[in-house]
Amino acid sequence: ETGVTQSPTHLIKTRGQQVTLRCSSQSGHNTVSWYQQALGQGPQFIFQYYREEENGRGNFPPRFSGLQFPNYSSELNVNALELDDSALYLCASSSGTSVINEQFFGPGTRLTVL
């Protein structure tokens, strides 16, 4: 069974650019959640995708957007990058949206905005 994978591992962008981060969910999982972890803080929920539809969103502006594909992999897109977007971005997959479905985390993508 393959776990949650994310790509790329690291990337560096400049302010104002756009970035796309990718997440492959664990086999059999149809739900992907994205979290942002700024340095020295705990992760914060960005949004969740279930069966290709957004299914809940945290307190993040619309320039944070996502997609989920038929194979349940997912992308996180951030437009008009700001310095404060520098963070570790984590995705987690689960076999459903219910709270009884455990979430499994990927290794993260480290984004640096200069």
Add this chain to the structure above:
Amino acid sequence: KQEVTQIPAALSVPEGENLVLNCSFTDSAIYNLQWFRQDPGKGLTSLLLIQSSQREQTSGRLNASLDKSSGRSTLYIAASQPGDSATYLCAVRGNYGQNFVFGPGTRLSVLP
């Protein structure tokens, strides 16, 4: 709105000591609480998951307790080792939704 805090923010202990990390949450309507370990620049490793109906969970040298009514959890690490050095995060999931609300973490250093 659920808020999670962790005390202390950082802790440095000599090898072999037993230690306790604390986690508090404001809304007791949780479904479960999970403790994670995070090495610098890395992702999250799940350590222990406690369902709201449980009082504690144990795995090796780790023991986590949950007092839902008072909004508290503790992670006890016995006979600490330098390899335990990491940031420890607690997170809760509520009946209000599936996604985690995390605390800010406790950064642990175990000195040889």
